[in-house]
Amino acid sequence: MNKAIEIKRAEKTIGNSLEAKVTIFADKERLSLLQSYKDLLPALFIVSQSGTGDYTDAPEDAYRDEEVDGLAVVVEHAGGKKCLRCWNWSTTVGEFADAQEVCQRCYHVLSRIKKPAITYFIISLIVLILDQATKLIIVRYIHPYESIQILPFFRIVSVRNPGAAFGMFQGLGPLFFIIISFIAIGIISFMIIKGKGRGSG
Ligand SMILES: [Zn+2]
Numbered sequence: 182m183n184k185a186i187e188i189k190r191a192e193k194t195i196g197n198s199l200e201a202k203v204t205i206f207a208d209k210e211r212l213s214l215l216q217s218y219k220d221l222l223p224a225l226f227i228v229s230q231s232g233t234g235d236y237t238d239a240p241e242d243a244y245r246d247e248e249v250d251g252l253a254v255v256v257e258h259a260g261g262k263k264c265l266r267c268w269n270w271s272t273t274v275g276e277f278a279d280a281q282e283v284c285q286r287c288y289h290v291l292s293r294i295k296k297p298a299i300t301y302f303i304i305s306l307i308v309l310i311l312d313q314a315t316k317l318i319i320v321r322y323i324h325p326y327e328s329i330q331i332l333p334f335f336r337i338v339s340v341r342n343p344g345a346a347f348g349m350f351q352g353l354g355p356l357f358f359i360i361i362s363f364i365a366i367g368i369i370s371f372m373i374i375k376g377k378g379r380g381s382g
Contacts (some may be wrong), residue, residue, distance in 0.1 A: 182226050185244035185254040195258055199268050202230035202259040206239035208251035229259040229270035266291075294376070 182205075186198050195201045203226055207215055215222070215233045222231040239245075239253035246252065261272035264284035273285035280288050323329065323339040330336045 182254060184246070185256050186226070186228070188244065189256040195256070198227045199229050200259055200263075200270060201228040201256050202232070202270075203228050204232040204234055204255040204257075206234045206236045206243060206253040206255070208236045211252065212236070223269075298376075 182203065185203070186195070186201055189195050189201065190197070203222075205215055205222075212233060212235060218225075219231075219233065222233075223229060236251050236253060240255060243253035243255045245254075259270035261270050262274035263270050264274050264287055265282040266287040267284065269284060269286075271284035271286075273288075274283065275281055276285065277283070277288045280291060283291065319337075319339055323337070325339055328336055328338045
């Protein structure tokens with residue numbers, strides 16, 4: 182297999198092995214084995230595409246190893262375009278309007294990475310709305326230090342929080358929010374940079 186790819190590289194039909202499509206023509210026994218590992222063949226030979234066929238259908242100019250009977254290999258340039266993420270050649274590159282330069286497999290990997298970020302955003306939004314809504318209800322309808330019995334063992338007592346973060350940084354005033362904002366920006370930037378690195382690698 183590697184010998185067949187090397188020949189095509191020397192002929193400049195392909196630049197590197199990922200530009201290749203290999204078709205293996207084999208006798209009945211080997212063919213059924215090859216077909217059961219069909220999906221693993223491209224990764225095994227480090228090529229972009231692969232195919233199998235019956236040995237009797239092998240073209241005249243197919244590569245044949247003198248030591249192995251009943252096996253022929255055709256190496257040609259892979260179809261489609263090169264995926265900019267994984268460098269595999271695929272006919273699916275360009276099919277996705279929002280990610281023109283990647284193949285189908287990479288597109289699914291990328292959309293899997295993207296999804297949780299949106300989920301977290303929605304969860305945060307719901308929590309924020311609930312938090313603000315309950316606070317608004319309490320401020321509107323319950324007087325300070327008023328106690329409401331909801332269940333025999335559960336009661337709500339209204340207390341006002343006079344400062345930022347439950348009084349921990351009382352007196353710092355606007356400085357507290359400036360410091361917290363910078364810390365938050367730092368953490369978010371770090372997570373974005375880290376996430377990007379993982380996405381492309
Ligand atoms: Zn790809």
